[in-house]
Amino acid sequence: xxxxxxxxxxxxxxxxxxxxxxxxxxxxxxxxxxxxxxxxxxxxxxxxxxxxxxxxxxxxxxxxxxxxxxxxxxxxxxxxxxxxxxxxxxxxxxxxxxxxxxxxxxxxxxxxxxxxxxxxxxxxxxxxxxxxxxxxxxxxxxxxxxxxxxxxxxxxxxxxxxxxxxxxxxxxxxxxxxxxxxxxxxxxxxxxxxxxxxxxxxxxxxxxxxxxxxxxxxxxxxxxxxxxxxxxxxxxxxxxxxxxxxxxxxxxxxxxxxxxxxxxxxxxxxxxxxxxxxxxxxxxxxxxxxxxxxxxxxxxxxxxxxxxxxxxxxxxxxxxxxxxxxxxxxxxxxxxxxxxxx
Numbered sequence: 001x002x003x004x005x006x007x008x009x010x011x012x013x014x015x016x017x018x019x020x021x022x023x024x025x026x027x028x029x030x031x032x033x034x035x036x037x038x039x040x041x042x043x044x045x046x047x048x049x050x051x052x053x054x055x056x057x058x059x060x061x062x063x064x065x066x067x068x069x070x071x072x073x074x075x076x077x078x079x080x081x082x083x084x085x086x087x088x089x090x091x092x093x094x095x096x097x098x099x100x101x102x103x104x105x106x107x108x109x110x111x112x113x114x115x116x117x118x119x120x121x122x123x124x125x126x127x128x129x130x131x132x133x134x135x136x137x138x139x140x141x142x143x144x145x146x147x148x149x150x151x152x153x154x155x156x157x158x159x160x161x162x163x164x165x166x167x168x169x170x171x172x173x174x175x176x177x178x179x180x181x182x183x184x185x186x187x188x189x190x191x192x193x194x195x196x197x198x199x200x201x202x203x204x205x206x207x208x209x210x211x212x213x214x215x216x217x218x219x220x221x222x223x224x225x226x227x228x229x230x231x232x233x234x235x236x237x238x239x240x241x242x243x244x245x246x247x248x249x250x251x252x253x254x255x256x257x258x259x260x261x262x263x264x265x266x267x268x269x270x271x272x273x274x275x276x277x278x279x280x281x282x283x284x285x286x287x288x289x290x291x292x293x294x295x296x297x298x299x300x301x302x303x304x305x306x307x308x309x310x311x312x313x314x315x316x317x318x319x320x321x322x323x324x325x326x327x328x329x330x331x332x333x334x335x336x337x338x339x340x341x342x
Contacts, residue, residue, distance in 0.1 A: 008049040016045035028053045067102040068313060069149075071117055071131040073138055075109050082228070082256065083284045084302055085133075088154065091306025092130060099314050101127075114140055122147035128313045130154070136200040141166065152313045154305065156329065158202040167316075168329045169309045171300035173203050173281075176334030177210025180251050180279040180298050183336055185214065189249035189277055193222040195236040195261060197253035204228070207253050207281060222247065226257055233260025241268055248276055249342070255280040255287045255297055262291055262341070277342035293340030300334050308332075 014024035019038055026034050027042040028051070034042075045051070070092055072079055079085045089105075096103050104126055106117050121129055121144060129144060132154025144151050153168040184192050194211040197204030208223070221243040226232035233252060237260065240247055252258035258280030262272060270276045272293060280288065283299035308330060 008051040010051070012049055013042060013045045013051050016049060017041040066100060067104050067126045068096055068310065069104045069106050069121060069126040069129040071106045071108065071129055071140065071144075072133055073108050073131070073135065073140055074133045076107055078229075079107065083287065084254070084282060087284065087302040088132065088306040091303035091308075092310045093306075094303075095307040095310035095314070099310075101314065108140070111139075114143055118143035118147050121149045127317050128152075130309050130313060132309075134201070135198070136202075150313060150316050152309045152316075154309055156202040156206065156331075158205070165328050167312060169305050169312065169332070170203070170329065171305065171332045172334050173206035174210040174213070176281060176298040176300065176336075177207040177251065178213050179334070179336045180281070181211050181214040183296075183338075184249040184251065184277055184279065184342060187249070187273075187277055187342065191222065191244060191247045192218075192249040192251065193224070193240050193244065193247045195224050195226045195233060195240070195250060195252045195257050197226065197228045197257070199225060204253055211251055219244065226253065228254050228257060230256050230260035230263075233257035234264050235260075237261035237264040238268075241265075241270075250276060250278050252278065252280045255282045255284045255295060258295055258297070258341075259287060259291055262295075266292075272341050279336075279342045283337050288337070288339070291341070296339045296342040297337055298334050299337045301332060305332060 010024055010028065011021055013028065014021045017024060019042060023034055023038060024042050027039050028046060070089065072085060093103050106120065108114060108117060117140070126149070128150040130152055131140065131144065134140060134153065134155060136158055153166050154170070155168060156170045157166045157168055181192060192215060194208060196208050199205050199208065224236040224239050226236040233256065236257070237250070240250070241264070250261055252261050258278055261278060265272055265276055272278055278295070280295050280297035282302065283297045284302070288295040288297050312330070
């Protein structure tokens, strides 16, 4: 049996660099007050020996854990079936990895989990938090603010219990919805319906407002509430056809909703786009390209939103204090992507 290879120690690094253990510790753990030539010798020794710093010791010096919590205020079943969350997490992970930080994923299956998440954040395990998919009556923003953890939110603030100066990243939900509905009007459609997302989320509320900005006072039966899921889109589309058989266009609040709507239109014998034109929102691939026909939709750069959330948080942490004079919110533009459904 071969002997286990022992891990290089800080003492070995100090000996290789020809410095004291205290000097090696300050360099390795991010402390100040070491002359540059000695810093280079220690770094060279670390590389040559393959030394891995002890995170606990490093944290004592830097007061940083190099870890960021990502809190998603949705049940696990939603998170692991909706590609929106995968894209946002990918963007966050790429940015954190690029800056040598760890992602700690915290899920809230129900309201009972909120106090647990707040206790974890307040316990000094992470440097900050990225929080998204909040609902208007969600207590999480207030709990997180009470925990004193630097935070960036995904989505325009509108929830209760949080600071009005919250830093956030969002897309132009309202403007994107306006573009979608104007496109349908330009196609000559007159009975344009909207299947909403959950209206206790600001993204869904803003998309509904964008629809109303273009349509004005319209038949209230043309608006049906849903929940951003394919099954919700199926239910809502069936309800729409029963209410308004003459509907000739649908703006769905997201691509998954549009996917469900397309299934029902096909089952009911309605041709798309000849009889009913359909537009979604998100441009989540492969959903938008693999619908039949391929889905016209409003693109938001979901992955870039995740990266930007992480970048804003890390910039605040690296400064050691909240940003002053910086805008609280960053709103990214959207683009209408024309395919075959409208």
